Amino acid sequence: MNAIKKTKNAANAFAKNWANFVIRYKWPVLIMTLLLAMGLGSQGKMEFDGDYHVFFSESNPELEAFDALQDKYTKDDNIIVVLAPKNGDIFTRKNLIAIEELTAEAWNTPYSSRVDAVTNFQHTSAVGDDLYVDDLSYDSANKTNEEIEGIREKALKEPLLVHRIINEEGSVTAINITVRLPGEDSAKEIPEVTIATREMISKFQEKHPEFDVYTTGLVPLNTAFFESSQKDLMLTMVMLLIVIIVTLILTRNIFATIATLFVVIFSIVSAVGFVGLNGIKLTPPSAVFPTMILTLAVADSIHILITYLQKWRKDGLDKKAALVESMRLNFMPVFITSLTTVIGFLTLNYGDVPPFWDLGNIVAFGMTMAFLFSTTTLPALMAIFPIWKPKAVKTNKEVTTSGYAKLGQYVVRQPVKLTVISLAIIGMLTYLATKNVFNDEFVEYFDNTVQFRQDSDFINENLTGFYNVEFSVGSGESGGINNPEYLQKLNDFEDWLEEQPEVVHVNAFSEVARRVNRSMHGDDQSFYKVPENREEAAQYLLLYELSLPFGLDLNNQINVDKSESRVTVTLQNNSSAEMIAFAERSEKWLRDNTPEAMNSIGVSPTLMFSKLGFRQADSMLKGNIIALLLISLVLMIALRNVKLGLLSIIPNVTPVLVGFGLWFLLKGTINTGMVIVFGMTLGIIVDDTVHFMSKFLRARRELGYDAKDAIIYAFETVGKALVTTTTVLLAGFIVLSTSSFALNSYMARITVIIILAALIIDFILLPSLLILVSGDKGKVETPSHVQVQLDK
Amino acid sequence: MKKYRIFTAAFTAILAISMSYGQSSEERGLQIAKAAEKADEGFGSSIVELKMTLKNKNGQTSERYLTTRTLELTEDGDKSLIVFDSPKDVKGTATLTFTHKVGADDQWLYLPSIKRVKRISSNNKSGPFVGSEFAYEDLSSQEVEKYAYKFLKEDGDMLIVEQDPVDPKSGYTRRVATYNKGKGYRLEKIEFYDRKNALLKTLDYSDYKLYKNKFWRALSLNMVNHQSNKETLLKFSEYNFGSELVDEDFTEVALKRAGR
Incomplete structure (x- = not known):
């Protein structure tokens, strides 16, 4: 106990010294942080990359196969x-x-x-x-x-x-x-x-x-990626406005609001510098970083400011004392929550989709800087600014406090019942969560407000498909594409493909062979078949080659040494699962019906996107486990309690399960963007748990409360703060959910659900569990309301 | 293939060129083209074997061997007969082309596998020649009438002339040709600009050899496509100007015979 006290005192002393230092050297600190932010910002560069290739890591086997095919052909x-x-x-x-x-x-x-x-x-x-x-x-x-x-x-x-x-x-x-x-x-x-x-x-x-004109294709797709990055970047402005409003309402102080703005803007400017220094090119997923940093960074400032103003307004401390006290109380929680958020975002690097690595790294850096600025620039500015007495100090705090207390009392009365009900609901939703299916259709990444989507839909319905799969079918020998056996098998494959219900168009070399054969026989339809001997086929091919127009050569369809030819299958819009099933069916047909040399795997951008979600999920699994372990470890250290650290895994993991369970009821299909939310939200929602548990422990250890009173104490002290930060987070992710780009909007929507679920779980399940594991339910419930109030 | 004719020059032509000033750049350009044509006049006929090496952007190559017979004509474009010697499965395939100063060329193709001659009617001059970076229009006889000219600049012996194709079906907006005045107006380099006026290809002539003390022939032609990063190299064996070919060597019967 002494050792604990010592470390605690050490931490307190450190925070106090830090605060005193910042206040004493407020101008130098302000100027230094300003220079730091500006210095980083001056290296900033906002460049965009619209190429769809950015979604695939270099080691992605589908990309490798696709690149190999593109190397063979034009x-x-x-x-x-x-x-x-x-x-x-x-x-x-x-x-x-x-x-x-x-x-x-x-x-x-x-x-x-x-x-x-x-x-x-x-x-x-x-x-x-x-x-x-x-x-x-x-x-x-x-x-x-x-x-x-x-x-x-x-x-x-x-x-x-x-x-x-x-x-x-x-x-x-x-x-x-x-x-x-x-x-x-x-x-x-x-x-x-x-x-x-x-x-x-x-x-x-x-x-x-007199013409309606529609545009699609790979370049417009890339443009759509490009433009949605820029559009999502603009969401920052909306979020900035929300930050100003929220801070004003919560602090009712214009200087506090200005100071908060400084912190978040410094953090974003630094992050922009990070982007420039690392040569990161922004893509739709990573372009949302300013909104994310805003959302997450503002919470730090609000915690510090609210305590500061409260100590000054209510407890009558003078300005400097209130600031030091606020820093002392908030330094560790802000540090720990920043640390867990950074860990959460860094685990995005375990995924297989490079734009999310960028997002993770930029936000992690931005949050580190936000922590720095919240503990330097913010107190320095507040020390410089005068402090005004607000006109109406009257608050309805009494009512809310008792509201949280009432909720606490309600929970402590029936911990077993609430635990059972909660776990039952969570169990059911977890089951539903497993029913979600992956669907990464890149046309559907854009919602109906995007021109590219509207045009592509029209073209899909009226002309051709935008989805395709390509096969490079080998003959096993140089010049072998003129082998009549190869041509016949290729022709059979073409016929089989044409019969498939989802196929719109097939382009295969066997069609060329048939066509030239017919031309060489005076357009006699009975010769619309592949040639029967090799010399004939080779010479027809030469003739065909001689007839190609400007800008076309055989290399579109045939590789250089004429040992392989390309089959391009155009398909209707299909879900990822259907695309993968089609490719597998085709590969199987080749295996069953052709010699080994002709076996080939289907590749295409469409197929790459179809498999992206699965690949991301597989690779993120490790990252998620590491995030969970690291964050639980941080909690054990922060709470100095192994048992509660382990217990915290339940309220930290279950919101994600609940989120995906509810998502199944809402939508049922998930995309690559949503795979990252476990690691990402874990670092965010853990804050609630940290705050709640630390107050619970403080009541038990320092105030000697029993479990139930400690719960009520926790409700009263952090209930409002948790609701406040949750509100800010919800606002930020609701702004992001308006993105027209599904990787971002779906991710934001499920994050909204998860954050909300986390708050509910922390208010219902967590306290119930804390009481159950504390094992002193026998104790009579003593009204400790007065004591709690005294403690404040 | 008369095209090689203009790559060479005659000493007489040099004398014929007036270096008078006050000429418009169009006139001077045309004059240079005419001088080059004149310098190569009178070679009669030639036979040459060549190796065509196609190289794609990854450096993979494939080769073809051909034999070309050319008959010079003055009143109309030249006649040429090309026989494929390899790869094996197209051996004996042959084309016969009559280039015309005005209008579409005539072309016949002989396929030994079906032992038939096919006449091909096509306006497709801008298409690639058997998968190479050379278009038909790059290889067919370079008649003066096919371009409008504009003299651009002089750099020592090098005369740089812009050539704008007259045929609307050409794949180019312009070509920029470098003539070597000191070496009988032979061509050293041509740059090709595509329809959107972007640099598409560069053709470099090298290993020049002088035949009959009059006709310059480049034994190596390298065409680089800057947009696709593909290359085609033509390597010529020795030219044979002594075969005395006549009209009868450029008929459908001769085509069949040449193809065997």
Whole structure:
């Protein structure tokens, strides 16, 4: 007991000395911290990265497989501009002229390497031994009505066009702009392309109001990532406003509010410096860091300020004494809660999704700085500012205090009952939590307010799919793609894929082989099959290669030594589980029906996102366990009680289970962003437990209360503070939940539920458990209200 | 393939060039192109074997061996016959091309596997030649009429001329060619700018050799695509100017025969 007292006294003395030092050197301290914040801030740089690749770590096997495929074939990004004429018919002279015009204009897109439209499609026809290769519709202005009718017929029969460039009805068409981004600076290249295409489209719409225009593709996807980062960054302003209002209401003091603003702004500026120094490029998940830091940092200041003002207003201490006392009382709790929050955020590094590493590290750094500024800048500023007597000191504190006390009394009367009920509810929700399924559909990362989502939905419904899976099917020998056996098996695979219900379009080399074979036989449909001998296939391929237009080469579909070819399957919108099931089904078909060399695994950005949630969950598991162990250890040390430290695991873990259980009832599907909430919220909600348990222990140890009185004491002393910080946290995460980006908004929504659940659990289950483990339920409940009041 | 003709020059042409000032840059550009064409006039016909090496962005390569026969024509574009010697499964495949000063070229293809000649009608000049970084329009005979010219600058013996394709189907907005005045107006380098006027490719000529004391032939042509980071290297064996080819060597029958 003596040793404990000693350490406690040591900590108290340290906090006191710290406070005295800060107050004595208030100006130097203020200037030093200002210089520190400005110095860090001057290194700050806010750069964004919109490339979807950022979501995948370098060791991600799906990314490796996808990169390997992109290394073998041409690596392209694209913009799909979809035109829907209001008259519902692509094939009118006027509309074809407009399409030709836009196609010509699209060649000017920066980094473009190829533009594919219905008009410049290379159509091959054969008459006897003469082959004619030409644009499907060139110089449409001079076409006769019969010719245009002919163009429609050819187009709607063309497997390379239907479901890719035009729909079956011929009422919607796409212009596919292939771009080859140098990939040196996506923050520069992607906006460059986006600005150019938007300008082109708005000019086109001005001239041709008879068309509705929609845009999708990988570049617009990247742009959407980009823009949602910037939009989410703007949420900071909303949160800043909320911080000002909340601080004003809670402290009723303008100087306290200004001081708080200094602390949070210094913390954010420092974090921005951290971003710049580490060369972090912001992505939608990491761009929310200022709002998070604001939310979490403001709590530190509020704790210190409320105690300070209370000591001065109510207890009549002078300004300096009140400040020192407030620092003495709050230094350790603020330190411990900051430490647990930092630990929680640092564990995000265990995940497999780099943007969340950045988020974790930036917020961890910001919180460290927030702790520093809350214990230096804040008291220094409050020492400098005059202190005004508020006009109305009258508070309804009596009422609330007794409200918390009443809740406490209610709990201590029936700890067993409450424990059983709580555990039953938690148990049920935990069961439901396991029923959630992962779903990372990247189109659905954006809500319906985002143009990219609206356009992509239209295109999915009316033209083609945005989701795809690719296979690199090998032949096992150089030049082997001309082996008739390989071609036949590839053809079988293509046929099988076409039969699958979710498939919209299949692009396979076997189709090319069939097409050229038919052309070489005077367009005889009975030769629309793969060639039967190797020389024939090889020579047809050479002919085909000779007929390819500008910007296209075989490498789109065939690797350099002609041993493998690429099969691209376009799919309808599918959930992650369906995507994975489709890929596995296809892989199985290849295993069952083709020689080993032809076995291949499906890869694509869609599939990578589909598996991202599972991968993140697996990798976060270790991080979560470490977070739990470390934070429990911190609690044991802070509370100086192993038993209660272990007990604290229950109120710290159960809110997450409750959160996901309720989420199942609300939504049922979870995404990658939500996987991080365990580690993240653990560091936040543990604060409630720390405050509650430390007050409980203080009552037991210092005041000699029995368990039940100690509970009531804890309710009365920290009840309000817990409700206050929970309110601030809820406000912050509710602001974040308005994000149009689902990785952020879902994460914020479940965090809201978890934080709320944590408060309820800390008010109901935790006190009940504390009474039960204390084992002195036999004692008669003594009204210790008076004593408690005296203690304040 | 007449294109190599303009890469070479004749001494007579140098004399023919007036270095008078007061010329517009368009006139001077055209003059240089004409001088280059004139310098290579009269080679008659040639046979050359070449190795085409395709290199992708990761450095993986594939090779093709071809034999090219070219017949010089003055009133219209040259005739050429290309035979693929390898890879094995396309051996004997051959193309016959009649380039025209105006309008689309005529092209025939012989496929030994089906033993038939196919005539191909295509406006596809901007497409790649058998997967290389060379487009048809880069390889076909370089008639003066195919471009509008603009002289840009002079750097020692080097004359830099912009060439704007007349054909709207060309894949380029312009080419910037470097002629070597001191070496019979042979070409040293061409830069190709795509339709959005961004640098697409650079072609470098090297290992020049002088034949018959008049015709410069580069035995090595390297085309680098700056956007896809792919390269194509053409390595020529010795040119044979002594074969005395005639019109009969450039017919459908000859095509079949050449392909075997």
